[in-house]
Amino acid sequence: xxxxxxxxxxxxxxxxxxxxxxxxxxxxxxxxxxxxxxxxxxxxxxxxxxxxxxxxxxxxxxxxxxxxxxxxxxxxxxxxxxxxxxxxxxxxxxxxxxxxxxxxxxxxxxxxxxxxxxxxxxxxxxxxxxxxxxxxxxxxxxxxxxxxxxxxxxxxxxxxxxxxxxxxxxxxxxxxxxxxxxxxxxxxxxxxxxxxxxxxxxxxxxxxxxxxxxxxxxxxxxxxxxxxxxxxxxxxxxxxxxxxxxxxxxxxxxxxxxxxxxxxxxxxxxxxxxxxxxxxxxxxxxxxxxxxxxxxxxxxxxxxxxxxxxxxxxxxxxxxxxxx
Amino acid sequence: xxxxxxxxxxxxxxxxxxxxxxxxxxxxxxxxxxxxxxxxxxxxxxxxxxxxxxxxxxxxxxxxxxxxxxxxxxxxxxxxxxxxxxxxxxxxxxxxxxxxxxxxxxxxxxxxxxxxxxxxxxxxxxxxxxxxxxxxxxxxxxxxxxxxxxxxxxxxxxxxxxxxxxxxxxxxxxxxxxxxxxxxxxxxxxxxxxxxxxxxxxxxxxxxxxxxxxxxxxxxxxxxxxxxxxxxxxxxxxxxxxxxxxxxxxxxxxxxxxxxxxxxxxxxxxxxxxxxxxxxxxxxxxxxxxxxxxxxxxxxxxxxxxxxxxxxxxxxxxxxxxxxxxxxxxx
Numbered sequence: 001x002x003x004x005x006x007x008x009x010x011x012x013x014x015x016x017x018x019x020x021x022x023x024x025x026x027x028x029x030x031x032x033x034x035x036x037x038x039x040x041x042x043x044x045x046x047x048x049x050x051x052x053x054x055x056x057x058x059x060x061x062x063x064x065x066x067x068x069x070x071x072x073x074x075x076x077x078x079x080x081x082x083x084x085x086x087x088x089x090x091x092x093x094x095x096x097x098x099x100x101x102x103x104x105x106x107x108x109x110x111x112x113x114x115x116x117x118x119x120x121x122x123x124x125x126x127x128x129x130x131x132x133x134x135x136x137x138x139x140x141x142x143x144x145x146x147x148x149x150x151x152x153x154x155x156x157x158x159x160x161x162x163x164x165x166x167x168x169x170x171x172x173x174x175x176x177x178x179x180x181x182x183x184x185x186x187x188x189x190x191x192x193x194x195x196x197x198x199x200x201x202x203x204x205x206x207x208x209x210x211x212x213x214x215x216x217x218x219x220x221x222x223x224x225x226x227x228x229x230x231x232x233x234x235x236x237x238x239x240x241x242x243x244x245x246x247x248x249x250x251x252x253x254x255x256x257x258x259x260x261x262x263x264x265x266x267x268x269x270x271x272x273x274x275x276x277x278x279x280x281x282x283x284x285x286x287x288x289x290x291x292x293x294x295x296x297x298x299x300x301x302x303x304x305x306x307x308x309x310x311x312x313x314x315x316x317x318x319x320x321x322x323x324x
Numbered sequence: 325x326x327x328x329x330x331x332x333x334x335x336x337x338x339x340x341x342x343x344x345x346x347x348x349x350x351x352x353x354x355x356x357x358x359x360x361x362x363x364x365x366x367x368x369x370x371x372x373x374x375x376x377x378x379x380x381x382x383x384x385x386x387x388x389x390x391x392x393x394x395x396x397x398x399x400x401x402x403x404x405x406x407x408x409x410x411x412x413x414x415x416x417x418x419x420x421x422x423x424x425x426x427x428x429x430x431x432x433x434x435x436x437x438x439x440x441x442x443x444x445x446x447x448x449x450x451x452x453x454x455x456x457x458x459x460x461x462x463x464x465x466x467x468x469x470x471x472x473x474x475x476x477x478x479x480x481x482x483x484x485x486x487x488x489x490x491x492x493x494x495x496x497x498x499x500x501x502x503x504x505x506x507x508x509x510x511x512x513x514x515x516x517x518x519x520x521x522x523x524x525x526x527x528x529x530x531x532x533x534x535x536x537x538x539x540x541x542x543x544x545x546x547x548x549x550x551x552x553x554x555x556x557x558x559x560x561x562x563x564x565x566x567x568x569x570x571x572x573x574x575x576x577x578x579x580x581x582x583x584x585x586x587x588x589x590x591x592x593x594x595x596x597x598x599x600x601x602x603x604x605x606x607x608x609x610x611x612x613x614x615x616x617x618x619x620x621x622x623x624x625x626x627x628x629x630x631x632x633x634x635x636x637x638x639x640x641x642x643x644x645x646x647x648x649x650x651x652x653x654x655x
Contacts, residue, residue, distance in 0.1 A: 050460060068438075074457045095443055105422030
C-alpha cells in the first residue's frame, strides 16, 4: 500500500487502465504538459501524444469528438479543465452522449469518463469555482461520481474507465494535494457509499470534499459527546439509499451537507427520499451554500462556504432541538 | 452533357435509389397526413436525393456516415432497410431504434449510419470524433458527415472542422445547401461564403451541383478515394434545393410565390437524370418501372409498419444506462 496524493491516485488509475487496454485514451487542453492541475504529468512520455492528446480550446469539440470516437470503438477520458468550462459542451453531454444509447434503441454505447474539476479553491471567483453535480444527477443516462479521498479517486477512476455508461467524474480542486494510503487491489462499486465514521446519534451524509469536512465535524462533535455517523455517498447516481436508510433508522437524525447551492441541490433529493421512507426523531436538515455567487475576495468567498464548524453546529442544533 | 461515355447501368442504379428515397418520404408524408400514423415531425429531403445517392455510393459498408434531422435519404442510401425505417417513423416494434428515436434520431449501426440528429450542427464534432477513433484504431474506413447550410452558423461547425484539420482525420464534410435554414433564407443570415469558411480552416474544398447526381458521384468518387489514401479531411459544398417545406406540414409560404414549382421544374435531380437516361435510349416504361417499383417497396414498408405492434411498455426503461438504471433505482 502506497501513500499518494488525490491527483496521483487518479493518474495511477488512468495509467494502469491505459496499459491494460490500448483503446483507452485521454483528450483535453494542455494534457501534454501534464494538465492544468498536473494530474496527467508524465503520461505523455509513456503513452505518446496520440493517446494523451492535446486539444484546441474547443470544449464542444472535445466532448463531441470523444463521443464520436467512443462510438467508433475507443474508450475516451475527456478532460474539461474546470467543471465550469464543461458548460460549453452541454449539448454534447446532455443531448448527445447521455441520450444516444436510448434514442438509437440500444445500438450504441458511450463508454466515456468526463473529468470535471469542481468546487471552491482559492480566489477563483464565479466562473472557476462551481459545484454543479446536481445538474448531472438530474440527467438520465449519466453516472455521476464525486470522490473525496485518494483511495476513492483511484478506485472510482478505475471503475469509471471500465464502465460502459458515460461517467461524469467530478474531482474537487481543493484536494489535489491531499495524501492518503491507496490500496490498488481495492475496488469501488458505483452506488455503494463509504462509511467514513460510525456513530449512533446523527447521520451526516455528504460527498466530495464536504465529506472530509463532515469527518472533521464529527471529531468536534465527539468531543461534545455526540457520535455522528458519516456517510460519503461517493456517487450521486446511483446513490446508496440503503446505506443512508440503515443509518437513519439507527440514529433517527439526518443532516446532508454539500458545497453546492442548497436550493435544488442534491441534498434536497436525499432529504426527500429519506423523509418519504424513514420516520425520524427530528426534522431532517440540509446545509449547502446560499443561492449566491462565489466571489474573488476571500472574505466574500467565505460567505458562500460550508465549513466543518457549520456542519458541527447544525448537527449539535439537531440534538438540542429534539422534541420532548 | 457528353453522353458518349455515360454509364447507363450506374444511371439506372442511381435513379432507382433516388426514386426509393422520394417514394419513402412521399409515403411517410401520406401516412402522416392521411392516416395520422406518423405522429412526430418529419423533415423531407424531396429535391435533395442526389446528394445522398451520389456521395454514399462511393462508400464501403464499414465506412461511417452521420446525418441531420433531414436524414431519411442518407440512411436509405447507406443501406438501411426501408421497412425498419418506416416502423421507426411510426414508432413501432421492429423500428431501427425500437421506436425510441423516430425520424429525427434514425440510425442503423449495422450499416455504420451513426445517427440522424435533432440538434442542428451537433453531428459535426461527433463525426470528426468517429474519424478520430478510426485513426486511433488504425482503420482504413472514412467518415462522411452531412449537414445543412444552416449548420454552418453554429459553433460546432468551426470546432469540428478545425478539429479534423488539426488531427488530419479521414472525413468528408458535406454541406448539403438546400438554401433554407428552417423557414429563413440562409443567405440572409450568413456572412460571407460557407465554402470559404472551410477553405479558411485549411481544408481542400470542392463546390458541386448537388442536383446532378452523375457529376456529383464522379466528384465524390475522386474525393473519397483521396481521403482514404491520404487520411486528410476535405469539404464538399453541394448546392441543392429543398422542394418540400421544413417539415411535412410546412406550406413554406415564406418562399417567393412560384419558386418551388420553378425549381422543381428546372432542378429536380430525378427529372434531370430521367431526361439523360431517355437521351441514351432508356424507354419511358423502364424509367416509370423503377419509380413504380420504389413506390411498391415503400407501400409494403408502410403496410408492415401499420401492422406492427407498439413497443412493449417496459422498453421505455431499457437502454438508458447499466449502472443506476431507472428500473433499478427510481422510486
